[in-house]
Amino acid sequence: MKKGMWSLGILAIFFVLMSLIVPNAAQSEDTIKLGVTEPLSGTFKDIGTRYLEGVQYAAKVINEGGGLLGEKVQVIPIDSELKPDVATRKAQTVILKDNVKFFCGGTGSSVGEAMSQLAKRQNVIMFTYGMDAASMTGEKCNRNFFRPGGSTDGRSFAIAQMIVKKGFQKIGIIAQDYSFGHEAVDAFKKKLLQLNPKARTVAEIYHPLGTKDFAPYASQLIAAAPDVIFTPNWGNDLTLLLKQGRPMGLKAKVVSYYINDEVMIESLGDDNLILGDMGAEIYMVSIPTKKNEEFVQKFYKDEGHYPTWLRGKSYMAVMFWAEAVKKAGTTDVNKVIKAWEGLTYEGPAGTWTMRACDHQAQVPYWTAEIVKNNPFFKHAFVGPAVEVPAKDVEVPCDQTGCRMGQ
């Protein structure tokens, strides 16, 4: 009996603690609340945390500058656990409990799609700065979902343009064998042949997600002797490709989706594995505009580290959203949607325009090469970024597959 009481007591304490963890807001009524769905635990905690830091910094900047419509912006972190059902359940709770009207997130297109559906149903706004699946502002678009960020199409197009400009003819491709990998490669090949019909794909290799031994793949790539290698790989699949491929004689320059991640570069442990490789992103700390230099300096002074890609991307998206709310002059969801459509934002990464037809921001991309000496880190990092204008990576409204009106 005594034992039973003990476990009951422990259970009670457990539930009290759990209730403290559940997203809790509503300290004061006169704030504009922004829910941030990111994986804040588990394998992708590191990604989610960096995105969240960018959002929090944006809120800080807005609040220090007098707030938004005279009110403070309050960030509500929501641990999505990278599960669509968890993210929507928690979001639903804060919609009902705290009347949250705005959500954002950057990790996991599946989470984004579920949140997009929820936003439509509850008439709130969801926007993303990092979920890149093209279909989210394509066939699966809806009026409550915005993407003030990039997409697989845009990034693949930017990389194709860079490769053509550099004069590479023989292209090797290696990608993860799932929808994202194929989507990225298809977009890349489409643009590549448009820009240079003579370019040849000498290898097109797909490998399982989370491959441990890249030796057989590296041998195939080496045998195909490409001038350059394109890969949309991320995480370990990029690290191991370089780490295992380079010592086997994989000499060709690698052009990748996610090259400017300082955590990945540091985890390589050897700068020589990645020097000279290139990538494209919508934000890099090395963008040589005055606006960006000021932003990077101020961020470093405030936070003690640099707003490298993830932080920069979420920061800009939130600032863009704030512009839309400002223009609307109210937090009424329908009015903010109207105000955001067609709006332009001048940020650290150039001019962004929110297109009305699919709610996909038209943004320039930035390409850069990995260099040894950089002002940011002791290890190698991206050199000065070069702009690929937004119109060069545009997917015309009639080709996105988005039917917003119907």
Added chain:
Amino acid sequence: MNEIFVFSLHGLAYAGLLFLVSAGLTLVFGMMNVLNFAHAAMYMLGAYFSYTQVTTTGLFWPSVIFCPLLLFILGALVERFLLRRVHIHGHLHELLLTFGLAYIITELVKWIWGNYPLAVNITGFLSKSIHLFGIIYPVYRLFVIFCAIMVGVAMALILYKTRMGIVLRASVNDGEMVDALGINVPLVMMGVFAFGSALSGFAGVIAGPLLSTYPGMAHEILVDAFVVIVVGGFGSLGGAVAASLLIGELQSFGVLLFPKLSLALVYLLMAGVLIVKPSGLFGAKQ
């Protein structure tokens, strides 16, 4: 011709890694009948200990000895104070215990070293590449093959050629009888578990520079290790060797010949073996 050589070498290196990872698991199962779910977590600990040792001293070689030693001590403690206590309650409890242990170790690793990948930097001869029959090949991969052979040979010699091996095998067959002969069977079992843990730690040290050192590495390798011992036969050392070789080569040539199937091939092999011989290639009939 050259291609066949290159791809069989790739297969051999991967087989070496698989064998190193599964050797401790199959040993502990064969001798103690304990399916050690914490095995992969100990493998991860080996890699992380090695990371700390390499970054503080700049030397890789000492970690090949010290990290398995640490794991040996940890394994002995786990057996003495945890596993032995639940042993009388049967296999399910042992399974649950090691399962929980795996979670605890994984969370501890995240807590201590952080939730992001780390680099184990090797320098000197091991980090070089050499020309081998017209191709460039990393020395480290050859080192992995070498280590696997050494471990395999050492285990076989100890088990089948020494007095210790005889005592071990006898303890498995009839513990009470061996106990009556004046041999401390619990101590023998503690030694076996500690040695199994040291082996997994050794595998972690070796795998660290080749793969990434990060908190997900345990979970990822566990499936592979289980596939090896299921195909080879639970508890069979020879089976682990054969299965590692089979899977390593199958992976490598699968990529070359049937790229679309490369992920499924290993599991098809496992299904095939289980249909024909449910106890695995070298497994004893239950």
